[in-house]
Amino acid sequence: MTRPPRTLLINPTIASRHSARFPLPLLNLAAALDQHGQSRILDGNIERDTVPEVLRALDHESFDAVGMTVMGGPHVPEAIKLSRAIREHSPGLPIIWGSYFPTLFTDAALNAPYVDYAVRGQGEETLVELVCALTGQGPPLAAIAGLSWKDGDRIVHNPARRFSRGNPPPLLPYEKLGDPRKYLARTFLGQRTVAHQAALGCRYHCTFCGVAAMFGGATALPAAARLERELGYLKHELGADSVQFFDHNFFDREAEMVPLLEVLARLELPWWCFARADALVNLSEANWKLVRKSRLRMAYIGAESPDGQMLREIRKGTRPDQTLQVAEVCRRHGVIPEFSFMVAPPTHTEEETEQTFEFIRQLKRVNPACEIVIYIYTPLPENAMHEKDRGRHRATPLIDLHGAPVVFPSSPDEWAQPQWVNYACHADAPWLDERLRRRIDDFVTVLRCRYPTVQDMRAPHWAKRTLSAMAAWRYRIGHYDRPWELRLANRFVQLRLPQVQGL
Incomplete structure (x- = not known):
């Protein structure tokens, strides 16, 4: 046998x-x-x-x-x-x-x-x-x-496998992890936050996004009964009191979202998720009531850029005005929007970066509670995109600081080199010079000291208040250069970096 x-x-x-x-x-x-x-x-x-x-x-x-x-x-x-x-x-x-x-x-x-x-x-x-x-x-x-x-x-x-909405098990085999409770963590959401993925994929085709490259615009939402069964187990059997959703895009089409929101509203577990500005802006007031009852605390929203032309080029499908609108909508409904931006693109590198800084200040005026995460824009090479998306947009050739074409690694060992690890993490790019890199770092230092993240559960409140007060004058007049005193203070406080550490 x-x-x-x-x-x-x-x-x-x-x-x-x-x-x-x-x-x-x-x-x-x-x-x-x-x-x-x-x-x-x-x-x-x-x-x-x-x-x-x-x-x-x-x-x-x-x-x-x-x-x-x-x-x-x-x-x-x-x-x-x-x-x-x-x-x-x-x-x-x-x-x-x-x-x-x-x-x-x-x-x-x-x-x-x-x-x-x-x-x-x-x-x-x-x-x-x-x-x-x-x-x-x-x-x-x-x-x-x-x-x-x-x-x-x-x-x-071999030919690609067709996207499958699958036949998921009644319950994931958590017992294979030993005691699953060791994965519950204290976060700003709760004392025992659990990670879960309900939906898979995303129907959008952003040119920089690994999800788009992997799934090619396909997406699958779970049945409401499955979501309730999974979350019920996590809450009642494991003792989870909050949920961090790893869905690639939790808020999809509104009609399909309603049954899932109803499940979350019954369970009332504080939660965090990925979302899009256009989906939240267009959500009806009736369904915002469900969102409030479900206790959504924070939504991570890819704003990416204040430049409408750039958003069209990267096929984001949203507009800068929707980013401003969703900041206000989230403020009204008690949800913290966590906006991510991509600075230093390969063309108009400095102008786009400074424009983004000013747009972030505008967002903070609309909703002071909004959180900001800043990355370097590092587009995927053409051959890394999903086969359905290759050749569908005209990409400007990537050129490094010396005027030479950017050559991507051809082996895992090359991708493991620090400069390419940083590229993959949206932390550096071959066209980014030291002066602009320092300018970005200075702005981020002032911003995160002026507005420490609510996700930081380790730094004491008095320390965060002190850093905020120290950074206030710099932020008010836009003087970001060489914030030596903030860096010195942060050696002792060590504020949390959500883009590196997550929740």
Whole structure:
């Protein structure tokens, strides 16, 4: 009798143990794999000595494959370290990378001796078929949609897998994490905040966005009964008192949102989510009542730019006036809007940046409680976009400070270099000079000291008030240059950075 396949699923370390949240991709993969075999999850955010822990698992258990979720940025160096250790320890064990990095940069992912297979896009069905194929129980490799693999020295890209609204399990296998309660965290939402994903994908096609590149404008909202079942378990069985939604875009079409809002209104768990300005601005007053009853505390909104032309070029689908409107709408309804902006684009770099600074000041006048997150604009290369979106917009060639074309990395090791980790994290770009980089950093320092985030649960109130008072004169007259006194004070207070630390 053939033994059912066993898969080791790994989440490389990317966060502190305090900041660890449910490894939701691996839980969904495990639920799919366990219908055809067995799986084990090893979360590097909890198991800090990840390499020794992985090698111990390989010594004491038999696995047919290792699957690793690789998000990009700081996840890549950790994934490389783990993959190299596995390859050295068990040379014949297949190593599979999935998630954003191998989906967007497939050739680069496979251009390494420690990666055998890349799963593109949604991974559940592809990974199940691949693991079964590796054990002689599934289809041939060439027949597995969504898979890229090596045939000798040649990289083979199978056709993409169609987006699936899926057949999710009644409940994710949280028991595979040991005690799931260790993933509940104290945040500004509550004492035991839990991470959850209800909807998948986003129907928009923003040219800079990994979600658009991975799902190509497809999206799937959950059935209300499933959402109530999942959140009911998290609340009543695990003791969660608040929810951070990892949905790629929680507020979709209003009619489809109403049943979900009704569930949230019954449960009354304070929550945080991703949203769009146009969706919230157009939400009816009746449904805003549901939002208030559901206790939505904060919505992360991609404002991106105050320049309407730039928003059209990046296919955002929103307008600057909607950003101002949603700031006021959220103020009226007691929701904190957390706006993200992308500064220093490749063209009109300085002008766009200064225009964004002034627009942020305008937003603060409309709604002083709004929160601001600033990133460097780092567009995706054309070949990283979803196949449906390639060639659909005319992109200006990317040029570095020396006038040379920007050449993107061709291997995981190159993507693991600091400058490319920063690029992937929207923290730096090849066309950004030191003077403007310092100008952006100075503005962010003054802004975050003048308006410390409500998400900061560690810094004492008196310290945040003191920093705010110290920054007030600089912010009032727009004098951001060299805020040495704020940087010195922040060494002791160490205000939270939401764009780096999350909730």
